Amino acid sequence: MRFRVSSQLEYQLEDPATFFFALKCIETNGQHIENESLLIEPEADTDDFTIGVGMNRFTRIRTSGSGPLAIRYQADVETSIQLTDVSSLIAEGPHLLVPDAVPFLFPSRYCQSDRLRQQAVDLFGHLEDPHAIASGISDWVFEHVTYRSGTSNEQSSAVETLEQRQGVCRDFSHLAIGFCRAMNIPARYVTCYSHLLEPPDFHAVFEVFIGGMWYVFDPTRLAPLNGLVRIATGRDAADAAVCTIFGNPVLNNIQVACESLDGEFAPITRDTLHAANQVIALL
Template identity: 65%
Template sequence: MKFQVSCELDYTLQDPATFLFALKCIETPGQQILNERMEVDPFVDVEDFTIGTGMNRFSRLKTLNPGTLRVSYQAEVLTSNRVVPASSLNVDSPGDLTPEAISYLFPSRYCQSDRVRQQAQDLFGHLTNTYAIASGVSDWIFEHVAYVSGSSGETSSAIDTMEQRQGVCRDFAHLAIALCRSMNVPARYATCYAYQLNPPDFHACFEVFINGWWYIFDPTRLAPLNGLVRIATGRDAADAAVCTIFGNPELTSSIVNCHSLDPNFIPITRDSLVARQEAIALL
């Protein structure tokens, strides 16, 4: 599948500031960047680098003078996915996990899995299959947590979302990750450009590790699962935030788009997966 993604962020600057952006798509075995361009107006030197596993791509820029700043990015990207029968997915015990998945069993900044263990056992303890647990978690959040724009902030965690029963995609993903990890299911956070997301914005989902693959879930159900273009992946939003700012600039405008360039694109949704008893992994 071929997508065109873009974003344009406008800031008002009063004092010097440093920005760490994760706007650029990453390349994986199943995601290829055909072309891309990042622009900064007025011109500021941009330092590109990776952190940790080397998967996520960051851009650092420093501003010194008051005024305005516009950062824009666009790319054409090829993506692919793996769809398999859900019945083919076996149970992965912690003793059988590959090393790359083990760190995603532990609590993290926004996903305090150790603090929701009892709630997870009460809700999902009757499920023994890894995929069934992840599916049950995602469906429960969709049914019991309200999607309310502006209802949370940058310090909101899975505990807050569990108590308040409202949030945005970031909060939905954090709660899902915490509940999955508390059931011994490795889970990670993914930031994406999302096709047909309304209103258009950056989007957050979660993935669980089963039989060597990361299977994607979106508790908000606001975008097709095969319409996601990966930007960054991590333990939670602390690893994969679109922008981290050191300073006090004001974001005045954010425009994000993701268009399909494939005339034969057929959306895969949670409902269609359930109907066919399948699971999907982004490659």
Template identity: 40%
Template sequence: MKFDVLADMEYTAQSQGTLILCIHALRTPNQTVINETFTVEPYIKAEELVSANGENRLVRLEVTEPGELKLQYRATIDNCYKLIDMSAAEEVPIHKLSPDILPYLNPSRYCQSDKLFRLAHNMFGYIESPFEKVTTLVNWIYNNVQYLSGSTNSETSAYDTVTEQAGVCRDFAHLGIALCRALTIPARYFTGYAYKLVPADFHACFEAYIGGEWILFDATKLAPLNSLIKIATGRDAADAAIANIFGDFIFNSMRVSCELADDNYKPYYYTPRKQEGLSYI
């Protein structure tokens, strides 16, 4: 499927400083960036950086003078997902996990899986199938945590979300990741552009490593899983922040959009069923 995505962001620089943005669509074997443009007004040289393991594409901007700053990203993306029969999927033993998967078993800043160990095992530990465990906990989050804009902040963690039982997509993703890791299922944060998300914004969900595949899950159920455009993955939101700011900057506004490039095709709302998973590569 082809999608047109955009992100407009405006800042006021009060002093010299550096902006590091993560808004470019990721290039993967199954996600092709057909065309893209990134502009800055007034003009500032943009340096593109790719993380060591290729989890995100960063743009670094060195702001030398105070003033208004307008950033604009436009791209046409062709992405592809595959359906996987998970009926016979088994949990991959820890001793067989590759080194690049192991970090996604550990607690992280926003995903304190160690604090949620007892809760996770009391509620979901009895389920034998790892895929069924994750779909069950995703449904539990959806049914028990209220999606409430403005209810959390940049310091809210998965443990806080369990306590408050409210949050936004970022918090739903962190809680899903923490519960998976507490159940010894590797899980990682996923951020991207989302078709039909209301209101339009960057979206967060997560991937769980099951049966040797990264399977996509979204506890908010706000957008079609098969129409997400991947920007970045990481241990949690700290690894995939849309903007890291070094200096005195004021954030003024943001506009995000993800629309079909082909009006003749309408994505269906895919939700993982009992024996079927969706993998994004």
């Protein structure tokens, strides 16, 4: 599958500021960037680097004055997925995990799995295998948390989302990740561009590690799972935030788009996977 992704962010600066942007898509075994561009107006002091367990790509921008600042990113990206029958998944405990998956068992800044352990056992302890648990967690979050913009902020955590029962995609994924880790399933946070997401925006989903592969879930059910283009991966939004700012600029405008370049697009959703008894991985 091929997608054209784009994002535009416009700020008003009053004082010097430093931005860490994760707007650029990453390269994986199944995701390849055909071309991309990043424009900054006016020109500013920048440098690019990779960091984190997902080798996320960051652009650091340092501004020294006041006035408007615009950042525009566009890329054509080829993605691949893998569909697997649930019956073929192999359950494995922490004692068999590959080292790369181990960090995603631990509590993190926004996913306090140690504080969610009893609730997780009470809600999902009757489920027998990792896929059933992860699927049950994703469904429970969808059914019991209301999607509502403006009800959370960059400080909101999984515990607060459980208490308040409302939030946005970031909060849905944090809560699901916290529950999964509390049930001894490695889980990680993914930011992405999303085809057919309404309204268009950056999106967050989560992945769980089962039988040597990461499988993706979206507890908001707002976007098809085969229309996701990976930007960054991490333990939670602290590792994979689209933008981290040191300073006090004001965001005046944001535009995000993800367009299919293949013509007809057949969405794969939670319901189509459930009907086929399959799970999906972003390669």
